[in-house]
Amino acid sequence: MIRPLIAAAVLTGWARPLPAQISRLDARLQPNTAHDVRALVDSARAAGLPEEPLVLKALEGQSKGASGDRIVVAVRALLQSLRTAQTSLGLQASPEELVAGSAALRAGAPETALASVRHDRGGSVAITLSVLADLVGSGIPVGTATKAILTLVHQNVSDREFLQLRTRVEQDIRTGMAPGSALERRLAGIPAAGPPRQP
Numbered sequence: 592m593i594r595p596l597i598a599a600a601v602l603t604g605w606a607r608p609l610p611a612q613i614s615r616l617d618a619r620l621q622p623n624t625a626h627d628v629r630a631l632v633d634s635a636r637a638a639g640l641p642e643e644p645l646v647l648k649a650l651e652g653q654s655k656g657a658s659g660d661r662i663v664v665a666v667r668a669l670l671q672s673l674r675t676a677q678t679s680l681g682l683q684a685s686p687e688e689l690v691a692g693s694a695a696l697r698a699g700a701p702e703t704a705l706a707s708v709r710h711d712r713g714g715s716v717a718i719t720l721s722v723l724a725d726l727v728g729s730g731i732p733v734g735t736a737t738k739a740i741l742t743l744v745h746q747n748v749s750d751r752e753f754l755q756l757r758t759r760v761e762q763d764i765r766t767g768m769a770p771g772s773a774l775e776r777r778l779a780g781i782p783a784a785g786p787p788r789q790p
């Protein structure tokens with residue numbers, strides 16, 4: 592089953608904080624739960640991490656009928672993944688990069704993959720990491736998806752090519768093709784954009 596696309600979320604800038612949504616915590620959560628979630632949001636703000644994903648996670652849990660304890664656990668786990676992404680990507684990482692890195696980590700990508708993408712790719716790595724998360728979410732094994740992404744990074748492919756890869760792989764999966772086979776097929780059609788980067 593294909594999950595909602597992380598790359599699309601990054602492109603629409605959902606990593607940016609929305610005060611109106613943060614204020615909805617008190618309205619929709621039980622007082623103790625809202626208090627705990629707000630404390631986690633405050634911790635994110637103090638660490639220079641994006642706040643809105645935490646708020647959205649809490650509101651998502653409430654809309655699904657999750658208990659207060661489960662909501663807090665889920666928000667805390669998301670905060671931890673954002674912290675880990677920041678460690679791997681560096682303090683200069685943008686909110687979009689941190690959200691994408693967090694998604695990749697939660698999909699199962701190793702921290703070393705985030706660090707390698709940061710080291711080897713010029714410019715923002717938000718799209719690269721979000722596509723990695725989406726590929727794994729589409730059913731491609733973590734190791735296979737990570738290796739493919741790092742290979743493309745070394746080939747200097749553009750963000751546009753990464754997004755096209757994700758779209759075409761998921762189109763193939765919808766037609767019944769196995770996820771791994773879809774990735775292999777679409778990788779063959781991506782030319783290197785320039786001299787390979789040195790690992």
